[in-house]
Amino acid sequence: MVMTTILEIIFIILLAGIIGLFFLGLSRKIMARIHWRYGPPITQPLIDIIKLFNQTSMSHGFLFNFGIIFSLAGSVVVLLFLPFGRICPLSDSGGLLVILYLMLIAPLGLALSGGEAANPYTSIGISRKLLLAFGYELPLLLILLTVMTHYNTISIVEIVNKQFQAGWSFQHLSLLLPGIAYILILPAILGFRPFELIQAPQEISSGPMAEYSGKFLALTTIQHAFNIFISISLFTNLFLGGAANPGYFFLKILAVFVIFLFANAVFPRFRIEQAIKYLWRWPSILAFAGLIIVLITGKNF
Amino acid sequence: MDRNNLGKWLKSPGKMGQKYSLHALYFCTGCGIIEIPPSITTRWDAERFGVIPVATPRQANLFLITGYVSVKTLRYIIRSYEQMPEPKFTVGFGSCPINGGMYWDSYNTIKHLDKYIPVDGWIAGCMPRPEAVFVAVTHLWTLIDKGMADGYNKYRANYQYYRENQEKILGKLEWPPLFSKNIKHEEYRTIA
Numbered sequence: 066m067v068m069t070t071i072l073e074i075i076f077i078i079l080l081a082g083i084i085g086l087f088f089l090g091l092s093r094k095i096m097a098r099i100h101w102r103y104g105p106p107i108t109q110p111l112i113d114i115i116k117l118f119n120q121t122s123m124s125h126g127f128l129f130n131f132g133i134i135f136s137l138a139g140s141v142v143v144l145l146f147l148p149f150g151r152i153c154p155l156s157d158s159g160g161l162l163v164i165l166y167l168m169l170i171a172p173l174g175l176a177l178s179g180g181e182a183a184n185p186y187t188s189i190g191i192s193r194k195l196l197l198a199f200g201y202e203l204p205l206l207l208i209l210l211t212v213m214t215h216y217n218t219i220s221i222v223e224i225v226n227k228q229f230q231a232g233w234s235f236q237h238l239s240l241l242l243p244g245i246a247y248i249l250i251l252p253a254i255l256g257f258r259p260f261e262l263i264q265a266p267q268e269i270s271s272g273p274m275a276e277y278s279g280k281f282l283a284l285t286t287i288q289h290a291f292n293i294f295i296s297i298s299l300f301t302n303l304f305l306g307g308a309a310n311p312g313y314f315f316l317k318i319l320a321v322f323v324i325f326l327f328a329n330a331v332f333p334r335f336r337i338e339q340a341i342k343y344l345w346r347w348p349s350i351l352a353f354a355g356l357i358i359v360l361i362t363g364k365n366f
Numbered sequence: 367m368d369r370n371n372l373g374k375w376l377k378s379p380g381k382m383g384q385k386y387s388l389h390a391l392y393f394c395t396g397c398g399i400i401e402i403p404p405s406i407t408t409r410w411d412a413e414r415f416g417v418i419p420v421a422t423p424r425q426a427n428l429f430l431i432t433g434y435v436s437v438k439t440l441r442y443i444i445r446s447y448e449q450m451p452e453p454k455f456t457v458g459f460g461s462c463p464i465n466g467g468m469y470w471d472s473y474n475t476i477k478h479l480d481k482y483i484p485v486d487g488w489i490a491g492c493m494p495r496p497e498a499v500f501v502a503v504t505h506l507w508t509l510i511d512k513g514m515a516d517g518y519n520k521y522r523a524n525y526q527y528y529r530e531n532q533e534k535i536l537g538k539l540e541w542p543p544l545f546s547k548n549i550k551h552e553e554y555r556t557i558a
Contacts, residue, residue, distance in 0.1 A: 093413070097411065097413060097414075100407070100408055101408045102407070102408055102411035102413065102414070103411050103414045104411070104413060104414060105413045105414055105416055105418075106369065106414075109387070109416060112369075112382075112383055112386050112387045112416060113383075113387045113389075115379050115380070115382075115383040115387075116380070116383030116384055116386075116387040116427070117383075118383075119379065119380030119383055119384065120427065120451045120452065120453070121451045121452045122451055123424065123451065186422075266420070266421040267421075270421040270422050271420070271421040271422060271425070274422075274425070275421065275422045275424065276422070276424055277424060277425065278424040278425060278450075278451040279451050282424075282425055
């Protein structure tokens with residue numbers, strides 16, 4: 066039993082890394098095709114990471130090294146609580162509340178690490194990152210609260226199982242509004258346009274990443290890949306019914322990712338105060354309305 | 367292009383990675399800024415060769431200096447070059463970094479960029495077409511393959527020479543020397 070859990074943990078971390086890097090490569094290729102370019106090979110992020118590990122890298126002190134590992138570890142731990150198909154190594158413990166807490170570790174670690182570099186662009190990027198996290202946490206909390214109230218459980222595995230019996234959450238009318246709200250905030254969690262203001266290479270020199278070189282940049286890339294996998298998996302598990310086997314689950318997250326990529330390709334970028342205004346208005350209103358509807362109509366299970 | 371040659375990847379992953387993932391820092395000092403956007407956008411897509419512009423010197427390993435270098439920008443070119451992680455490659459784009467070009471008698475531009483930082487390759491012309499960037503990249507691949515793109519090692523070995531030249535034109539530099547030891551100082555002098 067313990068052995069299977071350990072094997073599952075290793076398997077899911079490797080799989081998430083591979084899928085995340087594949088998504089990064091796919092995003093560069095699809096963005097290039099939308100721009101009418103040929104685009105890099107789909108393995109380009111892997112090539113970049115191999116190169117970055119073979120470079121010298123400058124450290125800026127203890128917290129600079131620690132923060133990046135902290136953020137990567139935070140992402141890896143969230144993975145263990147998310148069901149991937151039927152595979153979920155730590156399904157017995159935790160649930161949505163734990164995921165909600167752990168999801169904050171990744172931006173916090175990057176903020177610690179970047180703050181040590183004492184670059185003005187890094188400070189601007191970090192303040193934007195934390196403000197944006199502040200912006201999408203409110204609707205996200207409301208959405209998760211609605212889902213938990215509707216299904217009367219905090220376990221994400223149980224939510225997925227209930228969706229097997231009663232259809233996707235989107236098919237329940239009372240969960241339609243929170244689902245739409247989640248779609249509206251997902252680009253902010255992924256760091257896609259119109260919420261690409263954290264890195265913004267043309268504006269603040271790639272923000273928190275400005276001082277990263279060599280293996281630090283490689284680790285941030287891997288963390289970004291994990292982050293993409295986590296945010297889309299959470300959405301798929303909560304609203305698109307999860308999946309019975311990993312292959313089907315992969316197809317689902319691929320479809321969601323490509324749709325958000327198209328949005329990423331055509332939108333310009335918000336300013337930070339516009340982003341906060343937007344996040345605290347429309348998704349929050351929708352999620353709150355959904356919560357009230359769920360409370361009035363009562364529990365279905 | 368041997369990007370899909372798995373044997374080479376297993377044999378020397380570092381070298382292959384450096385070849386096919388050139389993160390470029392464009393130091394657009396003057397006229398060359400016009401030639402760079404076409405080369406990275408739709409018409410001549412540089413990203414298919416793995417060349418992608420990055421925002422800061424820390425993330426870059428290809429330093430492209432386009433156009434003339436005035437004394438003022440030289441200071442920032444040197445600082446950016448010293449911030450880049452090794453291995454790093456420099457390419458001078460256009461006539462002006464080579465020998466001054468049309469600014470050959472200007473009091474305010476430097477004439478030979480390779481006196482101040484090591485340059486691995488030149489693209490001649492005033493101005494070169496954007497295709498020339500790709501010719502330079504393929505040449506750079508050959509140089510990396512043969513181990514000849516070692517400007518960063520030359521900088522380390524002959525730092526005293528470069529530092530003296532920099533101080534000659536910029537006065538006293540406000541940053542401390544990057545390397546303290548000087549291995550082949552006298553030897554290099556006789557060659558140069």
